[in-house]
Amino acid sequence: MSDDKGYCLWFTGLSGAGKTTITNQLVKELLKRGSKLEVLDGDVVRENLSKGLGFSKEDRDTNIRRIAFVANLLSRNGVPVITAAISPYREIRDEARQMMGDRFIEIYVKASVETCEERDVKGLYAKARSGEIKEFTGVSDPYEEPVDPEITVETEQQSPEESAQQIIGYLEKHGWLKPAVHA
Secondary structure: OOOOOOEEEEEOOOOOOOOOHHHHHHHHHHHHOOOOOEEHHHHHHHOOOOOOOOOHHHHHHHHHHHHHHHHHHHHHOOOOOOEOOOOOHHHHHHHHHHHEEEEEEEEEEEOHHHHHHOOOOHHHHHHHHHOOOOOOOOOOOOOOOOOOOOOOEOEEEEEEEHHHHHHHHHHHOOOOOOOOOOO
């Protein structure tokens, strides 16, 4: 029988801020500790649950609501969930928080647009700036920063490993994760 408690680490931040990179670090650490875990990556969900949706505000909201629905189902059944999606609008993040209550842990992955552009291996910011991509968060579409997230990781000052450790520390401190036993 597992001791896992269901919770949702809701990552939010600009494209290129480090959501997926930190998620990968966190997954390694949590699996090492024997945690069961599910990751709902924004791009993967969009491909599998939200195929056909565009990037209008309405379509983005629908995509985030679908992610929240699945995260709620999993977390209320004892499965820790990590969501890694831009989720640019406060109102929809607040809906997800309301749905999950204290299982919702908002993590603001904070980085400036300039830093995110420098990290952009897919060239999305350049395409957005040239007008090739319409409605791109942080360029031609707004990103609403969280007002009071449980955790803020500053990826311009911290490595992905440091950010992951900050999150692990929060989970341990708040009883979501048993402290690691060091041999």
